[in-house]
Amino acid sequence: AQSVTQPDIHITVSEGASLELRCNYSYGATPYLFWYVQSPGQGLQLLLKYFSGDTLVQGIKGFEAEFKRSQSSFNLRKPSVHWSDAAEYFCAVGNQAGTALIFGKGTTLSVSS
Amino acid sequence: GAGVSQTPSNKVTEKGKYVELRCDPISGHTALYWYRQSLGQGPEFLIYFQGTGAADDSGLPNDRFFAVRPEGSVSTLKIQRTERGDSAVYLCASRLPGQDPDTQYFGPGTRLTVL
Numbered sequence: 001a002q003s004v005t006q007p008d009i010h011i012t013v014s015e016g017a018s019l020e021l022r023c024n025y026s027y028g029a030t031p032y033l034f035w036y037v038q039s040p041g042q043g044l045q046l047l048l049k050y051f052s053g054d055t056l057v058q059g060i061k062g063f064e065a066e067f068k069r070s071q072s073s074f075n076l077r078k079p080s081v082h083w084s085d086a087a088e089y090f091c092a093v094g095n096q097a098g099t100a101l102i103f104g105k106g107t108t109l110s111v112s113s
Numbered sequence: 114g115a116g117v118s119q120t121p122s123n124k125v126t127e128k129g130k131y132v133e134l135r136c137d138p139i140s141g142h143t144a145l146y147w148y149r150q151s152l153g154q155g156p157e158f159l160i161y162f163q164g165t166g167a168a169d170d171s172g173l174p175n176d177r178f179f180a181v182r183p184e185g186s187v188s189t190l191k192i193q194r195t196e197r198g199d200s201a202v203y204l205c206a207s208r209l210p211g212q213d214p215d216t217q218y219f220g221p222g223t224r225l226t227v228l
Contacts, residue, residue: 004155032215043117043204044156044219090155098144098208098215099169103155 002027004091006104013081014112021076021107023091032094033074034101035065039087047089050074051096061085086111115139117220119205125226126195134190134223138207145188146206146217147180156204162188163210195227 005024013019025031032051036044048059055067065076074091088108092101118137126132138145144163148156158172165185173179177195182188192199202224206217 034216036219041221043221044206046216046218049216092155094215094217096215098210098217100146100158100161100172101148101156101217103157105153105155 002093002102004093004102004104006089006091006107008107009105010108010110012110012112015083016080019076019078019081019085019109021089021091021109023074023076023104024072025074025091025093026072027093027095027102029095032096033065033067034092034094035059035063035074035076036090036092036103037087038090038106044090047076081109081111083111083113085109117205117207117218119203119220119223121223122221123224123226125228127228128195128197130195130227132192132195132225134192134203134225136188136190136205136207136220138186138188138205139209139218142207142209142218143185144208144210144217145182146208147188147190148204148206150202150204150222152201159190159203192225195225197227200225200227 003026034049035047050057050067088106090106091104094101120135147159150156161169162182177193179191202222204222206219208217
């Protein structure tokens, strides 16, 4: 079955420290991979996406993610976290046909000063 | 330009009542999606429209849930005989097929509370 696993429910990072949020997927076809961020009371905002080509993709707000087919992973990284990055982060997988996205359960990021 | 909008932002109703949730997609986006996000969970797919027709309604949990998009733009999600378990945030997204890359853009959601 198709699925997305985000192993970490909650992560706390000091401001200025680096961040890595994990995402593993199970998908039969070539996956289209997304990271979305959701702040309290806000909708889901797309951070970055991977469809093909270079496996290291850059997104908004200084985020990047690396697609590793051998590990079925698409981890999100940021070299220096800001307090405003505190939010819920969702990894999702889709396909070329643009049908339903399958989301992970999310990782809540807290940033300590 | 304007993003996806959803109304109302909050809806409180009583068990057994009927509710309608509205979604206005980004202008020109022909694909529209409904998702449901329960507390502590990621969004779960409900239904996908391409134009006026439902291309995939496999995520609708039961026949109390129904959605329409009569003119291929605005969509309404309808829930009959609401149950407390229907309480969730209902998210709408739209997409412009063929746009490279194919990305779904989400609205702020409607928080439904069934008492």
